[in-house]
Amino acid sequence: MTAYILNLLVLISVYAILSTTLNFIIGYAGIFSLAHAVFFGIGGYTAALVAMNVTPEFFVAVPVAMGAAAVTSLLLALPALRVRGEYFVAASLGLQVLAVTLFSEWKSFTGGIGGVIGIPAVELFGYPVYKPWQFLLMSLICLATIIVITRTLVHTSFGRSLKALRDSESAALASGKNITVIKTLSVVLSSSLAAAAGALYAFYMSFINVESFMLDTSVLVMAMVIIGGTATILGPLLGAALLMLIPSALTYLSFLPQTEIGSIQQMVYGMAMVLLMIFRPGGIVSSHPGGSK
Amino acid sequence: MSTQLNIAQETAKPVPGSGFIGSTDDQDVLLEISNLSKNFGGLQAINDVSLNLRAGIITTLVGPNGAGKTTLFNMITGHIPPTEGNVHWQGESVIGKAPWKIARQGIARTFQDLRLFTHMTVEENILTVMEPGSWLWQPGGKSRKARRYDKVSQILERTGLTDKRHTRALDLAYAERKFLSLARIMATDSRLWLLDEPASGLDPNSYNLFLRLLREEVKEGITVCIIEHNLDIVVNISDRIAFLDQGKLLADGEPETILNDPALAAIYFGER
Ligand SMILES: Nc1ncnc2c1ncn2[C@@H]1O[C@H](COP(=O)(O)OP(=O)(O)O)[C@@H](O)[C@H]1O
Numbered sequence: 001m002t003a004y005i006l007n008l009l010v011l012i013s014v015y016a017i018l019s020t021t022l023n024f025i026i027g028y029a030g031i032f033s034l035a036h037a038v039f040f041g042i043g044g045y046t047a048a049l050v051a052m053n054v055t056p057e058f059f060v061a062v063p064v065a066m067g068a069a070a071v072t073s074l075l076l077a078l079p080a081l082r083v084r085g086e087y088f089v090a091a092s093l094g095l096q097v098l099a100v101t102l103f104s105e106w107k108s109f110t111g112g113i114g115g116v117i118g119i120p121a122v123e124l125f126g127y128p129v130y131k132p133w134q135f136l137l138m139s140l141i142c143l144a145t146i147i148v149i150t151r152t153l154v155h156t157s158f159g160r161s162l163k164a165l166r167d168s169e170s171a172a173l174a175s176g177k178n179i180t181v182i183k184t185l186s187v188v189l190s191s192s193l194a195a196a197a198g199a200l201y202a203f204y205m206s207f208i209n210v211e212s213f214m215l216d217t218s219v220l221v222m223a224m225v226i227i228g229g230t231a232t233i234l235g236p237l238l239g240a241a242l243l244m245l246i247p248s249a250l251t252y253l254s255f256l257p258q259t260e261i262g263s264i265q266q267m268v269y270g271m272a273m274v275l276l277m278i279f280r281p282g283g284i285v286s287s288h289p290g291g292s293k
Numbered sequence: 294m295s296t297q298l299n300i301a302q303e304t305a306k307p308v309p310g311s312g313f314i315g316s317t318d319d320q321d322v323l324l325e326i327s328n329l330s331k332n333f334g335g336l337q338a339i340n341d342v343s344l345n346l347r348a349g350i351i352t353t354l355v356g357p358n359g360a361g362k363t364t365l366f367n368m369i370t371g372h373i374p375p376t377e378g379n380v381h382w383q384g385e386s387v388i389g390k391a392p393w394k395i396a397r398q399g400i401a402r403t404f405q406d407l408r409l410f411t412h413m414t415v416e417e418n419i420l421t422v423m424e425p426g427s428w429l430w431q432p433g434g435k436s437r438k439a440r441r442y443d444k445v446s447q448i449l450e451r452t453g454l455t456d457k458r459h460t461r462a463l464d465l466a467y468a469e470r471k472f473l474s475l476a477r478i479m480a481t482d483s484r485l486w487l488l489d490e491p492a493s494g495l496d497p498n499s500y501n502l503f504l505r506l507l508r509e510e511v512k513e514g515i516t517v518c519i520i521e522h523n524l525d526i527v528v529n530i531s532d533r534i535a536f537l538d539q540g541k542l543l544a545d546g547e548p549e550t551i552l553n554d555p556a557l558a559a560i561y562f563g564e565r
């Protein structure tokens with residue numbers, strides 16, 4: 001039972017990193033990306049590659065994974081600079097689909113459909129971290145660090161520039177904001193921090209394949225952000241916890257036909273989304289008028 | 294006074310087509326619009342407009358709705374590329390430059406629909422304009438930061454928004470929003486202000502505050518181009534009037550001259 005709960009908590013913290021970093025661009029820069037799982041994947045594959053061929057040291061594998069995602073995220077920044085709104089969503093969707101194909105085909109990097117197996121336990125200054133509670137502690141510390149980083153950024157001049165261009169791009173331009181640099185930087189930061197989640201995930205599972213990095217993951221993380229509440233700190237955390245707990249909660253309802261759990265889960269998500277958008281469009285933790293802050 | 298002299302010196306090179314030599318009132322052209330045109334599909338929104346904005350005065354752009362006034366602003370600030378023609382700012386062409394670069398060269402503007410940073414507080418709206426650094430930090434460290442906050446306080450005081458410092462822009466009343474859009478450009482160090490219908494819909498008190506601000510700023514050396522229907526502004530505040538109709542510049546001169554022209558008055562008062 002504790003093993004089950006620890007496992008769930010680790011996964012929640014990994015997804016909370018994803019939702020927090022996606023919220024950074026959705027909530028503060030107004031960039032609605034459906035390609036967040038791509039950088040989750042790049043982080044995972046890169047960390048696995050480093051761990052298996054160089055060293056499983058956390059402070060080597062994670063920075064390298066983040067660097068790889070930072071570089072590739074420029075591919076996402078490109079459409080973000082040119083188009084807004086639904087056009088950008090479509091472009092990010094294209095990138096997600098493209099990445100899944102690459103992840104499935106590029107065998108030397110990703111192991112193809114079969115994935116990467118036998119990823120060694122992560123090491124902290126040479127000490128392997130393999131007990132679940134140790135790993136939970138480590139991922140919680142990562143989550144806390146990332147929350148502090150994004151929270152700090154949001155309250156600096158950079159955060160103000162982001163919000164300015166989110167609220168009115170033309171007025172931000174007329175105020176002398178170099179939108180190219182600001183948007184690119186926000187995408188690079190968000191993507192490289194998402195890669196840290198990927199690295200944690202790869203180390204934790206010791207096996208990864210493309211199925212964890214597909215469109216459903218991107219959609220799930222976006223749902224976490226929107227259901228929890230964009231442009232808030234707590235919202236994405238709450239969203240991640242909620243959407244990770246729903247499936248487990250459902251398995252405990254013994255009257256439900258267990259073979260249909262998958263589709264019931266989808267329906268619950270769907271209903272929750274629809275109801276929420278009707279009654280609380282700002283998300284559970286709303287930053288909009290009528291909400292608390 | 295010294296800034297005035299500087300302006301004169303900086304612009305004391307002959308600007309193409311400005312009629313610089315020998316004419317007293319043609320000096321100090323800050324912005325020169327030459328043969329500017331803009332087509333939106335089949336619609337000619339601006340048709341071969343040439344106009345100079347002179348330093349230190351208020352030029353008012355008048356004309357019926359749809360005359361192309363806002364479009365003219367959009368081309369000056371780089372938000373819309375012109376189909377033809379050129380715009381020189383202190384002798385240098387701005388056509389093709391990114392709007393943020395033009396803004397940093399000293400041209401500030403407001404928008405007819407304000408375009409405030411709605412989910413940010415009044416303070417943040419003003420502060421962000423004073424933070425030119427695009428990266429994760431601002432140059433100048435703590436002392437510059439303190440100065441920025443001081444300047445915010447001053448601007449809030451002058452625009453009557455002190456009590457609203459921590460209110461979000463979208464929670465402001467109408468007049469307050471208009472003052473915030475002014476506050477935002479007061480925070481820039483721009484020499485030219487392009488104001489798109491800043492006085493429309495203001496109650497008398499707000500209107501008087503607006504006039505006071507405008508006069509103070511012009512006295513400080515700010516050059517203003519203002520789009521306005523308000524007759525008081527047209528008659529009493531403006532040093533020059535440019536009259537635009539259906540994309541064409543029909544006249545450009547002293548207020549009395551323009552207003553005494555029966556043909557223009559007919560268009561202005563909508564008696565076509
Ligand atoms: N971005 C645009 N695309 C197409 N047509 C436009 C655009 N902006 C303005 N127009 C058209 O150009 C004409 C002039 O508009 P505008 O400059 O806003 O007039 P004014 O500010 O004098 O009322 C109008 O007919 C308007 O519909």
Ligand SMILES: [Mg+2]
Nearest residue numbers: 362363364405
């Ligand atoms: Mg207009």
